[in-house]
Amino acid sequence: MPFASRRSTVALFGAALLATSALPGQAQPKPPENWPAIKCERYTKAYGDALSKLGRKGLGQEFLDSHEAFLASGCSIKGEVCPRSAEELNLANIMVVMGMNQGMASTFMPFACPKR
Numbered sequence: 001m002p003f004a005s006r007r008s009t010v011a012l013f014g015a016a017l018l019a020t021s022a023l024p025g026q027a028q029p030k031p032p033e034n035w036p037a038i039k040c041e042r043y044t045k046a047y048g049d050a051l052s053k054l055g056r057k058g059l060g061q062e063f064l065d066s067h068e069a070f071l072a073s074g075c076s077i078k079g080e081v082c083p084r085s086a087e088e089l090n091l092a093n094i095m096v097v098m099g100m101n102q103g104m105a106s107t108f109m110p111f112a113c114p115k116r
Helices: 003-020 035-054 061-072 086-101
Strands: none
Touching (some): 035 061, 035 086
16 A cells, blocks of 8 residues: 555544544533433344344244343343354344444343353
């Protein structure tokens, strides 16, 4: 890559980074006090929408049950839903993308599998 082109790429990256980061002295907006409940509501709706569109074919009972337990806990149980089939992994990936689009951090998601 020519130096001038590389320099402009670095400049663009720097400008983008600066535009998306907080400047010193500026407070980040605080999430609402009930943000965990709002996230759970949004996630629950997105999960229902995804199941309506995709169906339950290929989703094992253990996956469905552990996911329902996550929802019933107010979305507080983490790392208990392990996608094993291709359909479960597809649904998990869709939920992560939908969650990120709704402003939820990836740490909100219930998906994890125990190491063997």
